[in-house]
Structures are given as C-alpha cells and as structure tokens.
Amino acid sequence: MTDLKYLLFLGCAIPYRVSAYEVSTRKVAQKLGLDLVDMPEYNCCGLPLDPVSHDLMLTLAARNLCVAERQGLNIMTLCPGCAGTLRKVNKMLKEDKKIKELVNEYLKHTGLEFSGSIEVKHLMQVLSEDVGLERIKGAVQRPLSQLKVAEHNGCHVLRPVKYAGFDDPENPTVLKRLIEATGATCLDYLDETECCGAPIIGLNEKIPLQLARDKVRHIKDAGAQAMVTVCPFCHMMFDANQSRIERMFNETFGIPVLHYPQLLGLAMGLSPDELALKELRVDASRILSNLRS
C-alpha cells in the first residue's frame, strides 16, 4: 500500500470561514490512518488573482509546489479551487518548457526553482484513489442507511478535463460512491453538475443566489434530507446563504449542508461535536435524531 502521508494545503477560505471542514477532515484522516503534515509557509494558490494577472497566478501556485518539493511530499487540498489550480500549474510546468522557463525566471527572486517532483490531489482523490472505498467501508461503524442525500461536486476538481483528468464531469460518480460507502443513499437531481456561482458573488449577488436556489430546490424535490459538498465556497453558497435564498425567493428549504468528512465521520461513529456539526448554519439536528432512532 502506498504511504498515506500528505502535505495538507488549507488554502484561504477554510481558515477564514469554513473550519468545520478542516476539523472533520482531520478527525476522519486520523481514523483512516492518513498522515497529514501542515504545509509550512504556504500562500494563496493563485486562483483568485488569475483574472488580475495570469503570470502571478502561475507563480504563486509554483511557489507552493516548490515548497512541497522541498518537503518531498505530495499535496492534499480540501478546496477544489486550490486542487484545480495547483494540479493544473504542476502539469503545465511539467509539460510546457516555455512556461516553466518563464515561471522559474520569476521564482529566481526567491531562490526557488520548480523541478516537478510531486503530485497534487484533492481530498476526494486521496480517499478514492489512495485510501480506497473498501478501506473506507471497513471504517464505517454506524451505517447511515436511513439517510438520503444529494451531492454537489466542486467544478475545479472535475474541469477542465484537459487538466483535471479525474472522474467524469458530465456524470460524476466518485463522490456518489464515497457517499454510498457511508451507507447513505445518494439521489440524482436535475442540475447536479452545475456550478454554484460562488466565484462571482463579489461582483453580482443575484446570479449566484439564483443558481444556488435552483439547486437546493431540485435537491429538496428529489427527496434529499441533506446535501453533501467537498468545497468551502460551494458550502458557503448553500449553507451560509441558504436563509438569504429562502427570504429572497420566499421559499423554505431547511436542507443541512454537510462537508463530506462530516458525513463520513458520523458513519465512523464520531460524535457531532467532534465533527463540528454545530458550525453549520442550517441546523442538522433533525437528520441526526433520525439517525439515532
């Protein structure tokens, strides 16, 4: 079996507002024997500044990759934006000599040089490819067989295919299999593969809230009791903004939005407190009491 040791790249959004995702990931990782080393001296992956300067995005990402190369460890991220960016830049620099030269020229100012010796994976990839479904199923002590949920993947884990090379963005199944490993049922719904709109919320609030509203509506109509995400930004759109969406459209949803490791942790027998379920804005206690009965 491969050595399950990774540099944990936390990114910006998780320490800023979504620490329940980090808390639950660390708890679940411990149970699965994943060794997570905090990535030292990391900076923003670069994605948020790609619209401002593509060169800076490449260089910020490359700097992170160089730090990991020095540590000699592969990176695991929780945020699909970070995973998508670091993975893409890693691939670009490994394959495109011209871009590698350009970025290394910038990196010279810091004494770093990209060599291309590590890999980057999102949590979902580590769980499905390295840990494996069988081992996850083996760690489940309290199957969530009474729970029906719907999934929402993060765009950047899956797209663009050219750089992602993971799962099928038109018909993603990895997160579904991971959810089913907990014993829960994962339901299909209409616009399952659609973006949540979060990246433009700083410029236009109406469009992302409409997008998120449609998804939550369809999830509720499909009969799901909760939603499961693997991205801090998507999570904010559906959880932190859910009451705003309800007011805006005069509808009631009350759909709790769990980070995948929270769902997995519950199935492993960890307590709601250990998994920071209290931090969710949409109260999850109703689904929890169903599980106990």
Added chain:
Amino acid sequence: MTEKEETQEKEPELGMVLKITDMDPRFKHEISKIPGAEKIMLCFQCGTCTADCPIARFSDSYRPRRILRMTQLGLKEGVLSSDVIWLCAACFTCVDHCPQDVEIASVLRALRNLAVKEGYLPPVYRELASNVLQTGLAYKIPELRLRRREETGLPPLPKANLKDVNKLADATGLSKLIQARRT
C-alpha cells in the same frame, strides 16, 4: 424620455451598427498570443458556450459567444471596458464543451488581464490582491478566528512567507497594477 428608451432598445449588440474605426484589426492577434487564448480565431459562433453557461442562464448580459465575436472583430475598447467580462465564474463547462477546442474561460481571463492593464480593476479584485500582498492569503483572517483555531484544538495557521510573495508580486508586475500594498 421615450426617445431615450427607444434608443436603448435599438442598441443591443446584435442590432448595433459597427464602425470600422472602432475595430482594431490587431486585437485578435494580441489575444491569440496569450497562453490559453491561442485558438480564439477558431470560434465559429456555434453558441455552445452560451447555451451551456450557468451564468448566462440567469444573466441578461453575459454571453460568452458575443464576447468572443467582439474580440475577433477587434472591438477592443468595448470589450475591455465592459463589466460583463467579469461575470465568468470559471467553471470551465464551456472549455470542456467547445467543439473547436477554444478555451473560452481562458480567453475571458486574458481579456480581464488586459482590462486590468488598461485600468479596469473591480474593487473586489483590488481587495483580494491587497490581501494577498499583506497576508499571503486571499482573505484577511481575523485574530478571533486564529485564536478560536487553537481553542478548538486545531494547530496554528502556518504563516505565509510575505517577503517571497511580495517579491513575486513585484516581479510579475502585480504591485504596479494595484495601489494598496504594504511596504
């Protein structure tokens, strides 16, 4: 008033009269030299990008196909000064679906980069950039949050190497593009 309304209705892009003097024939070449945007001229206006765009579904103005056509035609000023180019959420659906293999989202990114050079920088991006220069991260994490991490048993958040980040921002020209930065 009525006159103004009429003009506004007649003006939408599809019916507008294009002046040859507004078109910069070199613009498309300028764009196609930018990594990711190389295939801009292969766009044959099928509209798959707009049809599959989740943002376009809820926006009256964001139409990736139209932005690509305006770029091909060299309507540089119109494209770069437009708020619309900032609405792409970079979900990359269009990139995966384009039959001509045009990286539409990357063309949009290239246009935004140029717009910034021309002085069009939306406040939210100025703030993100300034946060990265000051903290290494895109958001300023409040002290309270950092303290709460430790209270909940999380390890302290690693400190970014600000010296390196600022050197790289200088080298890539970001520092010049935005004003606010720590010295």
